[in-house]
Amino acid sequence: MSNTEKLASKLREIVGEANVIEDPEKLKALAVDGVIPKVLVSPGTIDETSKVVAYANAEKLAVIPMGNGSKMALGGIPRKLDILLSTRRLNRYTDYDIANLTVGVECGVTLAEIQAKLAGEGRGYFIPLDPQHSQRATVGGIVATNDSGAKRFLYGACRDFILGMKAVFPNGDIVAAGGKAVKNVAGYDMTKLMIGSMGAVGMICEITFRITPKPDAEATLLFPFDGLKEAAGFLRKLLQSKFYPASLELLSAGMAAKLPATSALKGNFIAAVALDGIEEAVARLKKDLSEMGRQEGATDVVVLTADGHREFWIAYRDIADPLAKTHPNFISLKANFALSKVMEMVGAFETGFKEAGLDGALFCSAGNGILRAVLPLGDDLGAKTAAVVGLIGRLTAESVKNGGNLIVERAPKAIKEKVNVWGQTRSDVVVVRRLKERLDPAGILNPGRYVGGV
Amino acid sequence: MEKEKMIQELAKIVGKEDVMTSEMELQLYGYDASLNRGRPDCIVMPASTEEVSMVVKFARENRIPVVARGAGTNLSGGSSPTQGGIALLFTRMNRILEIDVENQRVVVEPGAITLDIKGAIGKYGYLYHPDPSSEKATTIAGNLGENAGGAHCFKYGVTSNHVLGAEVVLYDGEVIEIGGKSLDNPGFDLPGLLVGSEGTLGMVTKLTLRMMPKTEAVKTMLAIYDTIADGANTVSDIVKAGMIPTTLEMMDNLTIKAVEAAYHVGFPEDAASILLIELDGLKDGMERLTDEVVAICKKNNVREVRVAKNEAEREKIWAGRKGAFGAVGRLRPNYLVNDPTVPRTRLPEALAQVVEIGKKYNLPIANVFHAGDGNLHPLILFDERDKDELDRVHKAAFEIMKLCADMGGTISGEHGIGVEKLKGMPLIFSEKDIAAMRNVKLAFDPEDVYNPGKLLPVEKAA
Numbered sequence: 017m018s019n020t021e022k023l024a025s026k027l028r029e030i031v032g033e034a035n036v037i038e039d040p041e042k043l044k045a046l047a048v049d050g051v052i053p054k055v056l057v058s059p060g061t062i063d064e065t066s067k068v069v070a071y072a073n074a075e076k077l078a079v080i081p082m083g084n085g086s087k088m089a090l091g092g093i094p095r096k097l098d099i100l101l102s103t104r105r106l107n108r109y110t111d112y113d114i115a116n117l118t119v120g121v122e123c124g125v126t127l128a129e130i131q132a133k134l135a136g137e138g139r140g141y142f143i144p145l146d147p148q149h150s151q152r153a154t155v156g157g158i159v160a161t162n163d164s165g166a167k168r169f170l171y172g173a174c175r176d177f178i179l180g181m182k183a184v185f186p187n188g189d190i191v192a193a194g195g196k197a198v199k200n201v202a203g204y205d206m207t208k209l210m211i212g213s214m215g216a217v218g219m220i221c222e223i224t225f226r227i228t229p230k231p232d233a234e235a236t237l238l239f240p241f242d243g244l245k246e247a248a249g250f251l252r253k254l255l256q257s258k259f260y261p262a263s264l265e266l267l268s269a270g271m272a273a274k275l276p277a278t279s280a281l282k283g284n285f286i287a288a289v290a291l292d293g294i295e296e297a298v299a300r301l302k303k304d305l306s307e308m309g310r311q312e313g314a315t316d317v318v319v320l321t322a323d324g325h326r327e328f329w330i331a332y333r334d335i336a337d338p339l340a341k342t343h344p345n346f347i348s349l350k351a352n353f354a355l356s357k358v359m360e361m362v363g364a365f366e367t368g369f370k371e372a373g374l375d376g377a378l379f380c381s382a383g384n385g386i387l388r389a390v391l392p393l394g395d396d397l398g399a400k401t402a403a404v405v406g407l408i409g410r411l412t413a414e415s416v417k418n419g420g421n422l423i424v425e426r427a428p429k430a431i432k433e434k435v436n437v438w439g440q441t442r443s444d445v446v447v448v449r450r451l452k453e454r455l456d457p458a459g460i461l462n463p464g465r466y467v468g469g470v
Numbered sequence: 471m472e473k474e475k476m477i478q479e480l481a482k483i484v485g486k487e488d489v490m491t492s493e494m495e496l497q498l499y500g501y502d503a504s505l506n507r508g509r510p511d512c513i514v515m516p517a518s519t520e521e522v523s524m525v526v527k528f529a530r531e532n533r534i535p536v537v538a539r540g541a542g543t544n545l546s547g548g549s550s551p552t553q554g555g556i557a558l559l560f561t562r563m564n565r566i567l568e569i570d571v572e573n574q575r576v577v578v579e580p581g582a583i584t585l586d587i588k589g590a591i592g593k594y595g596y597l598y599h600p601d602p603s604s605e606k607a608t609t610i611a612g613n614l615g616e617n618a619g620g621a622h623c624f625k626y627g628v629t630s631n632h633v634l635g636a637e638v639v640l641y642d643g644e645v646i647e648i649g650g651k652s653l654d655n656p657g658f659d660l661p662g663l664l665v666g667s668e669g670t671l672g673m674v675t676k677l678t679l680r681m682m683p684k685t686e687a688v689k690t691m692l693a694i695y696d697t698i699a700d701g702a703n704t705v706s707d708i709v710k711a712g713m714i715p716t717t718l719e720m721m722d723n724l725t726i727k728a729v730e731a732a733y734h735v736g737f738p739e740d741a742a743s744i745l746l747i748e749l750d751g752l753k754d755g756m757e758r759l760t761d762e763v764v765a766i767c768k769k770n771n772v773r774e775v776r777v778a779k780n781e782a783e784r785e786k787i788w789a790g791r792k793g794a795f796g797a798v799g800r801l802r803p804n805y806l807v808n809d810p811t812v813p814r815t816r817l818p819e820a821l822a823q824v825v826e827i828g829k830k831y832n833l834p835i836a837n838v839f840h841a842g843d844g845n846l847h848p849l850i851l852f853d854e855r856d857k858d859e860l861d862r863v864h865k866a867a868f869e870i871m872k873l874c875a876d877m878g879g880t881i882s883g884e885h886g887i888g889v890e891k892l893k894g895m896p897l898i899f900s901e902k903d904i905a906a907m908r909n910v911k912l913a914f915d916p917e918d919v920y921n922p923g924k925l926l927p928v929e930k931a932a
């Protein structure tokens with residue numbers, strides 16, 4: 017029996033015949049940065065997951081977890097990949113307590129499914145997360161990568177509303193952390209360690225969220241601006257006001273062209289502001305912000321409500337998906353920065369695209385200090401590699417200068433090999449390495465994919 | 471190491487005046503606001519990150535424990551040097567380094583006092599939201615160590631939601647930056663992990679906090695009830711109506727009487743419970759929301775609702791709440807306060823059982839609680855000199871923790887484990903959960919330099 021057959025047979029013992037795939041053709045399509053897994057396994061319970069991981073640990077086999085695969089391009093090129101572990105059968109609700117505003121789910125459930133379910137409860141509830149890939153992303157993937165969206169400005173990010181978690185650690189231990197209490201300071205806050213950890217020290221299997229009542233009223237205001245200075249200035253003024261909108265976004269013309277609601281607007285930059293709140297407050301904000309926008313130089317104000325509002329933000333979240341499909345060499349970057357540096361960051365990116373001769377587009381969460389850029393490269397990657405690598409280097413330096421860093425969220429292997437996908441190394445990498453060594457001494461979880469190459 | 475030699479070496483680092491060794495000082499810095507007593511071998515007051523780093527290096531090389539101390543208001547024994555060593559006192563590192571209005575961050579030293587920070591940023595129209603009742607005295611790094619909460623957490627969260635970055639001295643003296651002014655820096659959320667770590671993972675020498683613009687309008691209400699259940703049900707109904715007040719605070723009759731006796735804020739002494747509600751947001755619709763809250767109170771048999779008409783009335787209501795512990799403290803020589811949490815809907819049940827436990831052990835228990843968060847604060851009143859009574863206090867405290875754990879809650883919402891709740895850890899965590907935490911400790915501090923014997927129960931012999 018070959019090693020792979022032995023592995024598959026052992027895994028079948030744990031998860032059952034139907035849940036292990038070793039067909040080379042199917043596995044080839046699931047390669048992570050070109051590294052093909054030996055086997056795809058889909059455990060049906062956290063116990064089974066624990067057994068699979070414990071076995072991998074004993075045999076020193078590399079495990080990479082996967083939900084719906086929307087973010088498999090994130091991270092460094094894996095050093096090794098034996099077991100691709102699908103979370104799709106981990107799809108149960110473990111807590112459903114609307115009165116206490118908590119919902120617990122296993123990692124393989126999509127956020128879209130939970131939101132639909134919560135919307136139908138009483139007055140309507142939701143998990144205040146609006147990350148990329150609105151329909152496909154599973155909560156496990158969202159939490160492991162700490163993804164977030166525009167409304168983070170008002171509602172916070174995973175670290176602000178995840179109350180508890182269960183994770184399988186590399187030795188197979190099922191570790192529970194936190195609980196369902198908003199205030200909890202019993203022991204270390206292990207949920208924080210897991211959020212955004214990309215499964216480097218444990219595989220997130222179950223998550224308890226604090227849910228939020230749906231706002232009574234919602235709307236979106238779109239403001240086209242001719243100049244970056246005016247657009248950024250307007251958002252900055254809003255950020256420092258008492259208005260607390262739900263989101264403060266800025267789109268480059270290139271990005272605005274890709275969305276139905278903004279493609280017809282005339283302006284080099286579009287500010288998109290979402291409003292959530294009680295009826296009276298949203299009514300006032302519509303009026304006051306429209307006036308304020310015009311005063312600051314907006315050439316128009318478009319108000320979206322009901323379906324128009326909802327559809328705009330779904331399209332906004334999914335903006336990169338069609339590009340990734342049509343451009344095999346699609347690149348996506350995420351930069352973070354200090355809040356006051358919107359103009360510097362957007363300017364640097366726009367200039368960078370131009371100088372590199374690349375067709376880039378960007379959108380920026382002015383309220384969160386996060387900018388995402390997409391580079392839909394064509395087929396001729398070879399000719400562009402040097403330009404792209406140079407650009408990533410310059411933009412990383414620019415982001416660091418503005419108080420943040422730059423992550424390559426997605427790029428062809430040829431690019432990943434030449435850049436640090438996690439940006440400039442920080443002084444805390446020493447602790448990242450120590451935690452990895454202590455919690456995953458055999459280095460079986462996502463080897464090579466996380467910060468510091470761990 | 472010989473004590474005299476240790477003191478000499480430390481004096482070389484921080485200066486002779488900033489090493490304290492008198493008997494009185496060793497006693498003073500041996501205890502905190504819990505019942506635990508410890509005793510440091512000396513007290514060291516560093517003035518800079520470099521000095522902290524040098525002290526820590528020295529301590530590690532000589533196997534001397536290092537226990538961080540701020541104002542000593544800790545309620546679980548976390549800042550009591552129970553194994554001797556160096557009490558590292560941060561009173562000299564108390565500056566507000568930078569109020570960065572443009573980036574909405576404030577950078578402070580660990581010994582800065584919470585309320586001082588609020589005062590300083592308040593001038594710019596900004597708020598730092600966590601508000602432990604002891605904020606007049608507490609240091610910000612103490613808040614970080616315990617993940618301090620307060621009375622505005624229902625809407626704005628706890629300390630960990632507002633600490634975005636820090637400078638940290640590791641066990642070997644190395645200085646690193648974690649997090650920062652910007653969100654989502656690559657790598658583990660180390661600020662998230664450090665908050666609530668009770669000084670066992672690293673020494674924080676600088677903190678970056680989020681500050682938020684003050685809201686336009688605030689409404690503060692005081693609802694007075696003839697039963698506890700009516701107050702608790704009001705809380706549930708407000709949440710069910712989709713509102714997220716900043717504050718939903720309750721106190722029981724014993725606390726009401728104590729507060730009234732101490733501060734004369736106008737609480738009716740025969741009320742069974744008082745509920746403090748605060749809403750914030752834009753002024754638009756605020757009156758309507760206030761009316762809705764009043765209607766919900768009425769539906770739940772409220773005796774009277776007082777809506778603060780101005781800032782003076784609001785401050786008076788808050789003074790009663792913020793001073794509750796102090797007021798209750800006047801009733802008996804000592805009190806022990808626990809801070810377990812239950813799912814909010816189970817609060818009435820939990821409180822009824824706390825009353826039963828008080829009866830069972832013949833101890834008066836006053837209750838102040840963050841009702842929105844399901845966070846109880848039973849204050850068990852006693853006289854420490856009565857050994858039998860003290861023994862009953864510990865038994866009652868453990869039973870209260872257990873009942874909350876059994877209801878799906880936790881044993882500590884905001885005061886930490888320290889030494890006082892070590893026994894309670896197995897009520898909510900398995901050996902495997904604790905083993906994972908132990909590995910986190912070992913990754914940060916493999917030689918147990920920082921605050922030994924706290925937060926994690928001793929490993930069972932294999």
